[in-house]
Structures are given as structure tokens and as C-alpha cells.
Amino acid sequence: MPSVSEVEFSRRGLLAGSAATAVIVASPVGAAVTTPPKADAAPTMPVRFKVNGEKRELSLDPRTTLLDALREHLHLTGTKKGCDHGQCGACTVMVDGVRINSCLSLAVMHEGDEITTIEGLGTPDKLHPMQAAFIKHDGYQCGYCTPGQICSAVAVLDEIKRGIPSHAQGDLMTKPTATNVEMRERMSGNICRCGAYSNIAEAMAEVAGAKA
Ligand code: FES
Ligand code: FES
Numbered sequence: 405m406p407s408v409s410e411v412e413f414s415r416r417g418l419l420a421g422s423a424a425t426a427v428i429v430a431s432p433v434g435a436a437v438t439t440p441p442k443a444d445a446a447p448t449m450p451v452r453f454k455v456n457g458e459k460r461e462l463s464l465d466p467r468t469t470l471l472d473a474l475r476e477h478l479h480l481t482g483t484k485k486g487c488d489h490g491q492c493g494a495c496t497v498m499v500d501g502v503r504i505n506s507c508l509s510l511a512v513m514h515e516g517d518e519i520t521t522i523e524g525l526g527t528p529d530k531l532h533p534m535q536a537a538f539i540k541h542d543g544y545q546c547g548y549c550t551p552g553q554i555c556s557a558v559a560v561l562d563e564i565k566r567g568i569p570s571h572a573q574g575d576l577m578t579k580p581t582a583t584n585v586e587m588r589e590r591m592s593g594n595i596c597r598c599g600a601y602s603n604i605a606e607a608m609a610e611v612a613g614a615k616a
Contacts (some may be wrong), residue, residue: 434473541603
């Protein structure tokens with residue numbers, strides 16, 4: 405059995421050893437702080453798609469959303485960023501004729517796709533019928549949600565025409581029609597904080613009637 409003095413010696417030795425180890429460990433860490441390692445540049449991926457009929461080729465960080473690719477890389481700022489979380493519809497564009505929230509989709513997933521934004525629907529001289537109807541019926545106030553509303557409205561009428569069912573239908577076996585209830589249900593993902601909903605519905609009804 406060790407004597408008391410031997411135990412004291414061992415304890416002092418252990419503490420001294422620990423302190424020395426701490427100094428040794430501290431040195432390289434301190435040195436690392438003064439010369440931080442360089443972060444590697446983010447890798448990029450090529451993507452080719454058509455936007456409003458024009459071929460576009462980009463090299464993007466694969467985490468780039470379609471919304472950011474359109475706005476920040478192609479400078480098509482008609483498409484708006486509202487929530488950036490798939491909750492407001494301000495970023496709605498059409499991909500191969502189908503509406504999507506571009507904030508929820510990665511740009512590199514759209515290789516070969518045809519993307520239509522508000523800039524591709526019409527021009528100031530030749531408005532798309534839905535753009536003209538929104539103006540006629542005052543379907544906006546501040547206008548921030550409007551590009552998304554119009555892209556969505558165009559796609560909604562096409563969905564109804566193609567017989568795609570919605571939650572508002574009582575009978576899934578009957579072809580949907582462009583009723584007020586049907587259009588409001590399908591447009592429920594497009595939020596308007598100015599509350600222009602009634603006028604948007606009137607604009608859509610006019611275009612749907614003109615098409616019928
Ligand atoms: S910005 Fe995409 S849904 Fe709101
Ligand atoms: S017009 Fe202002 S948010 Fe819709």
C-alpha cells in the first residue's frame with residue numbers, strides 16, 4: 405500500500421502533467437486561429453433550360469433555387485420572392501405549362517425544361533388576356549403578388565380545361581368547370597395581403613368566359 409507522501413507526489417505529478425498537456429494542446433489551437441484554413445469554393449453545376457422561349461445556360465451552386473436563378477442570375481425580377489418558404493405563391497412560374505413555387509425547386513432540377521415567367525406571358529404592347537383582365541378588373545393594389553397571381557391564374561384555367569380535379573369538386577368523375585368556387589380553391593396558394601381576391605376572381609371569370 406502506498407504511503408501518504410507517495411500519494412501526494414502522484415497527485416502533484418498528475419496535475420503538473422495535465423497542465424503541461426493543456427499547454428501543448430493549446431498551442432496548435434491558438435496557431436490555427438491566427439492562420440485559418442481556406443474554405444474551398446462552392447462547387448457549381450451546369451444547367452441548361454429555356455426561359456420565355458430563350459435558351460439559357462448557367463453554372464450554379466447546386467443549392468440555388470429556381471427563383472434565385474431567375475432573379476439573381478438571369479435578372480428576371482418580375483417573379484417575386486415573398487416568403488421563400490412555399491407559403492405565399494409570389495414566386496409562381498410555369499414549368500412545361502405547370503405552375504410551381506420556384507422558391508421550392510432547385511434550378512439544377514430543371515435541365516431541359518421550358519420555364520415561363522410573367523415576362524414571357526405578354527409585353528406592355530401585347531398583354532396576355534389575363535394581364536389585360538387584371539388591369540380591367542383592378543386585380544391588384546401594391547402589385548407585389550400580381551406576377552405570381554397571373555401565372556397561377558393562367559395555369560389554373562389550363563388545369564380546369566384539362567380536367568385536373570381539385571379539392572372543391574363534389575364529384576371527381578365530372579369534369580371541372582371554371583366556377584367562382586373552383587377558381588378560388590385552386591388559387592388558394594396565392595396570397596394577396598392587399599386582399600384583391602374578388603377582383604382577381606372577376607378577371608379570371610372574364611378570361612374563362614372568353615375561352616369557353
Ligand atoms: S416566395 Fe415562394 S411561395 Fe412565397
Ligand atoms: S396586390 Fe398587394 S399583395 Fe396582392
